[in-house]
Amino acid sequence: MSTEKFDVAVLGLGGMGSTHVGAAKQSPHVNRIYGYEPDPERRKQRAEELGIIPADLPEILANPEIKFVSIASSNNTHIELAEAALRAGKKVMCEKPMGDTLEEATKLIKLNQELNGFLQIGFELHYSTLYMKAKEWIDQGIIGDVVNIQTRYLCTVHHAKGSWRSKGKGSFLIGEKLSHYLDAQRWFMGSEPDTVFSVSSPRVLPYVEYHDNHNITTRFKNGGVGVLIFTAYTAESYHGEQYPDLLAKQQDDGHVLQYLIIGTKGMIETDVFRRRLRRWTFTDTGERLDSARAEEINYTMAEDNAWIHNTAGQNIRILELVANGKAPEVPPEDAYQTMRFCFAAGESEATGKIIRMDDLPDWR
Numbered sequence: 312m313s314t315e316k317f318d319v320a321v322l323g324l325g326g327m328g329s330t331h332v333g334a335a336k337q338s339p340h341v342n343r344i345y346g347y348e349p350d351p352e353r354r355k356q357r358a359e360e361l362g363i364i365p366a367d368l369p370e371i372l373a374n375p376e377i378k379f380v381s382i383a384s385s386n387n388t389h390i391e392l393a394e395a396a397l398r399a400g401k402k403v404m405c406e407k408p409m410g411d412t413l414e415e416a417t418k419l420i421k422l423n424q425e426l427n428g429f430l431q432i433g434f435e436l437h438y439s440t441l442y443m444k445a446k447e448w449i450d451q452g453i454i455g456d457v458v459n460i461q462t463r464y465l466c467t468v469h470h471a472k473g474s475w476r477s478k479g480k481g482s483f484l485i486g487e488k489l490s491h492y493l494d495a496q497r498w499f500m501g502s503e504p505d506t507v508f509s510v511s512s513p514r515v516l517p518y519v520e521y522h523d524n525h526n527i528t529t530r531f532k533n534g535g536v537g538v539l540i541f542t543a544y545t546a547e548s549y550h551g552e553q554y555p556d557l558l559a560k561q562q563d564d565g566h567v568l569q570y571l572i573i574g575t576k577g578m579i580e581t582d583v584f585r586r587r588l589r590r591w592t593f594t595d596t597g598e599r600l601d602s603a604r605a606e607e608i609n610y611t612m613a614e615d616n617a618w619i620h621n622t623a624g625q626n627i628r629i630l631e632l633v634a635n636g637k638a639p640e641v642p643p644e645d646a647y648q649t650m651r652f653c654f655a656a657g658e659s660e661a662t663g664k665i666i667r668m669d670d671l672p673d674w675r
């Protein structure tokens with residue numbers, strides 16, 4: 312295990328940028344932490360608030376002590392920043408989605424391959440215990456072959472009017488918000504999507520131009536099917552700071568974030584708002600197939616981040632990979648397939664057609 316230490320930089324010092332800074336502070340491999348925002352005033356102010364060193368982008372790119380750069384800026388800047396950082400020889404972690412188009416994501420993948428670079432995309436459900444444990448059960452064969460995955464995600468988005476998110480258009484939310492949950496469907500199914508059909512009704516949110524609801528149905532190449540149902544406005548609104556135990560508040564106010572992963576020998580349920588992971592086993596009794604609840608794991612409020620949204624743990628792990636000269640665990644080629652999946656759902660909504668994945672561009 313390497314004890315190497317290096318300097319790092321975080322590009323984009325908003326909400327997620329502060330999580331990236333927090334993770335860097337916890338990593339045993341990090342010396343100095345630099346931070347970049349395009350506006351010098353904001354850069355200085357945010358660096359002060361986060362206790363890091365403000366720096367301009369050219370300064371960061373030219374500094375050989377800075378070995379690792381993480382990108383937590385708004386989506387439309389990811390490609391440009393990732394490309395600049397890779398060209399400067401930095402190891403890079405970039406938040407999802409990789410970019411705005413499949414073409415630019417393809418270019419980034421090719422550049423990374425040419426440079427033999429390190430580029431990992433931020434799909435932190437792969438590092439969140441609730442989903443890791445479900446995946447572990449699937450890989451152990453406990454529920455047999457996965458045949459059906461149902462994801463329900465009902466929430467309130469609180470994108471402030473005029474923010475970069477609220478300016479998203481069309482199927483923006485699929486890449487921005489649902490990419491994690493389609494990515495996890497690919498991960499759990501262990502197979503790539505084959506055909507995708509998605510519909511979206513007229514929106515309820517009055518001040519956005521993106522679709523605020525999605526019903527995405529997928530047939531995977533192994534024959535399994537998936538469905539993801541999402542609404543952005545149904546659950547009761549809240550202001551986080553008023554509620555010390557936010558999840559308890561949200562448990563019965565319309566919030567749902569649940570997977571049912573159904574296999575030939577059992578089922579797994581992940582339930583964020585009930586802080587619960589459960590599984591069932593199916594047994595052939597001779598007369599019929601019986602189902603019985605076999606296991607339930609609960610976790611506490613203190614464990615929420617690690618269980619459901621472990622960006623910090625993900626980034627700490629990525630820094631460990633970099634220090635040890637290891638390859639990314641979620642490489643851009645894999646993240647690209649999730650991006651294609653998101654685009655297929657968007658295209659289906661725009662055209663009313665079933666989209667065959669083979670008809671979409673691929674980076675290869």
Ligand SMILES: NC(=O)c1ccc[n+]([C@@H]2O[C@H](COP(=O)([O-])OP(=O)(O)OC[C@H]3O[C@@H](n4cnc5c(N)ncnc54)[C@H](O)[C@@H]3O)[C@@H](O)[C@H]2O)c1
Binds near residue numbers: 348
């Ligand atoms: N993995 C996750 O679960 C997760 C969760 C939240 C956000 N994100 C992703 O993280 C990114 C940031 O989201 P956020 O919630 O922090 O948004 P935010 O609006 O709070 O912060 C974005 C920051 O980027 C800065 N910025 C804009 N252009 C820039 C540029 N060219 N270079 C550097 N900085 C620039 C903005 O000034 C702002 O401070 C998004 O891509 C988002 O999709 C991921």
